[in-house]
Amino acid sequence: MSKPTTTGSAPTAFTPREMMAIAAGRFIADGDIVFAGTGVALLAAGCAKRVQAPGAVIFFETGGIDPTLDEIPLAVADSRVMDGACINAGIIEAFSYVSNPRLHTIAFLGAAQIDRYGNLNSTCIGDYHHPTVRFSGSGGACDAGSLAAGFIVFMEHSPRKFVEKLDYLTTPGWLEGGESRRAAGFARGGPIAVVTDLCVLRFDETTKEMYLAERYPGVSDDDVVANTGFALDVSRAVEALPPTAEELRILRDEVDPQRLILG
Amino acid sequence: MSEPEQIGGKLMSLERAVRTFVKRGDQVALGGFTISRNPMALVYEIARQSIGDLHLVAHSNGQALDVLVGAGCVRRIEIAYGGNGRFAPTCVRFRKAVERGAVVVEDYSNYQMALRFLAGALNVPFMPTKSGLHTDLVRLDGFSPELRRVAALPAKKLVVLPDPFDGEEGDVVLLPALKPDVALMHAQQVGDDGTVRIKGLTFADIEQAKAAKAVVVTCEQVVPAADLRRDPDQNALPPFLIDAVVPLPFAAHPTACHLFYDYDPQHLNEYRAAARDDGAYESWLREWVYSVADHDEYLAKVGDERLQRIKADPVRGYAVGLDRR
Structure with a gap:
């Protein structure tokens, strides 16, 4: 399935990656504590902080809390996560913030596979004991998915990644849907949205099944369905607001001027 | 650098520290995190001494894990994450070794592994x-x-x-709980009494050191204990937990050491390229590990110009404006 590489015309033409960063950033509210990974997550957090959530705090599982992000970290252990930080914690302390019930901690996560309930695989393809492809593993993803007040997932949209059944369940989403997450022993949390290069997906209040919420300008329902490996409800879909000129300026000139992540 | 009198017998060469404290089949905890403060000089020396059958335990490790696995020193791994951030989202030799069945892996998460080290440090059976x-x-x-x-x-x-x-x-x-045979770590400073100071993020290094049966530390500098004791809340570990101290500037290269140097993007990129091909990787190991006599020779090979380029800004802690593509 072909996908658009850029949409619109100058000066508000944008790439899918730019749209992803801006769409995901819009989920962040002032006062949120944002558990950021690297990559697009950092762009999203950087945009949110400069657009609608100046009081949001970005922090890293390694323990760097509220750094300037004058330069983009290329790993969560990069010294740039400490630049001007209010505190340098250790890993255990960092997760004490993720799980603190006083804090509205939102995590940004990526994965190799996702299922209809927003459960994630970042461990392997094939049998766990004899994988055909091995990935990095959980890192802090399972912890953030278990303990944070909610999480937002970045995915490249393809049928190989949106699958009926995960090869390995690394990070708990809505598990089997309905009330199953709470029944498993999680007091809170769960996936809020999935942001892809085509659209934004959300989860039904009751069934916790994924549905198409917003398709990006230039993307059709069929494009999304063809790139999703399970049946998807598109009846509630609307077109996403395209990035504004100001959002694009902030992203390009302030958040990632070297285009280390934007490419 | 002061005369390190009080460290006494703990002050030793890289060669001797590894020969004394790392044995075939040991359970080894790796300090640092992805591309930061990995105990690289220790890892290269383990490879040079061909110490095999190691059982690695770590939360998120990158370059140290990958070189040990690539050099065939590792039989088993308990880990949360094997990656180098943008320089290798999954470490290449780690990935290949798991896919080929050359190492056995048991997966946990970062927090879970950190808690397991904490349990070991507290001498309780579980967390x-x-x-x-x-x-x-x-x-x-x-x-x-x-x-x-x-x-x-x-x-x-x-x-x-x-x-x-x-x-x-x-x-x-x-x-x-985890109680590794030895914890390997790199710190910025060790006092001449053996006190360890880690600047910046400590990851789970402190829990790993407290859980381990022996602790080997490489460091950028040995400094007078009085300097470190003027500000003890900046210190990470007391002398009595430390078994070997190896003063070795740039011993975390090509990973970063906060306030001293950044990661080396060119080295990490070249490493990843070589790691993709078995033959090229063998050549890489020969060139950068086996045919290098010691750490001085390694640094000479990296070259002053490169080491200057990654030198950290003393306030920011990293190399401002470094070309990181």
Whole structure:
């Protein structure tokens, strides 16, 4: 399935990656504590902080809390996560913030596979004991998915990644849907949205099944369905607001001027 | 640098520290995190001494893990993450070794591994968490029961139990303590009494050192103990936990050492390219590990110009404006 590489015309033409960063950033509210990974997550957090959530705090599982992000970290252990930080914690302390019930901690996560309930695989393809492809593993993803007040997932949209059944369940989403997450022993949390290069997906209040919420300008329902490996409800879909000129300026000139992540 | 009198017999060469404290089959905890403060000089020396059958334990490790696996020193791994951030989202030799069945892996999460080191540090059998309930981290073992018995590992990967205090809290995951044979770490400074100062993020280095049966530290500088004792809340570990101190500037290269130097993007990129091909990787190991006599020769090979380029800004802690493509 072909996908658009850029949409619109100058000066508000944008790439899918730019749209992803801006769409995901819009989920962040002032006062949120944002558990950021690297990559697009950092762009999203950087945009949110400069657009609608100046009081949001970005922090890293390694323990760097509220750094300037004058330069983009290329790993969560990069010294740039400490630049001007209010505190340098250790890993255990960092997760004490993720799980603190006083804090509205939102995590940004990526994965190799996702299922209809927003459960994630970042461990392997094939049998766990004899994988055909091995990935990095959980890192802090399972912890953030278990303990944070909610999480937002970045995915490249393809049928190989949106699958009926995960090869390995690394990070708990809505598990089997309905009330199953709470029944498993999680007091809170769960996936809020999935942001892809085509659209934004959300989860039904009751069934916790994924549905198409917003398709990006230039993307059709069929494009999304063809790139999703399970049946998807598109009846509630609307077109996403395209990035504004100001959002694009902030992203390009302030958040990632070297285009280390934007490419 | 002051005369390090009080470290006494703990002050030693890289060669001797590895020969004395790292044995074939040992369980080894790797300090640092992805591309930061990995004990690289120790890792290269382990490879040079061909110490094999190692059982690695770490949360998120990158370059140190990958070189040890690539050099064939590793038999088993308990880990949360094997990656180098943008320089290798999954470490290449790690990935290949798992796919080929050359190493056996048991997966945990970062927090879970850190809690396991904490349990070891506190000398309690386990720590509880709510993280991982209902996932394959809990459902699937990496190690067989037979391996657990032979390798004297805990009989179970972990245990899920209802909260024994208040049933309404639901299940908890109990994670067995780790007590590695040796913890390898790199610090910025060690006092001439053996006090260790880590600047910047400590990751789980402190818990790893407290859990381990022996601790080997490479450091950028040995400084007078009085300097470190003027500000003790900046110090990470007391002298009596430290077994070997190896003063070795740039011993974390090509990973970063906060306030001293950044990661080396060119080296990490060249490494990743070589790691993709078995032949090219053998050549890389020969060039950068086996045919290099010691750390001085390694640094000469990296070259002053490169080391200057990655030198950290003393306030920011990293090399401002470094070309990181």
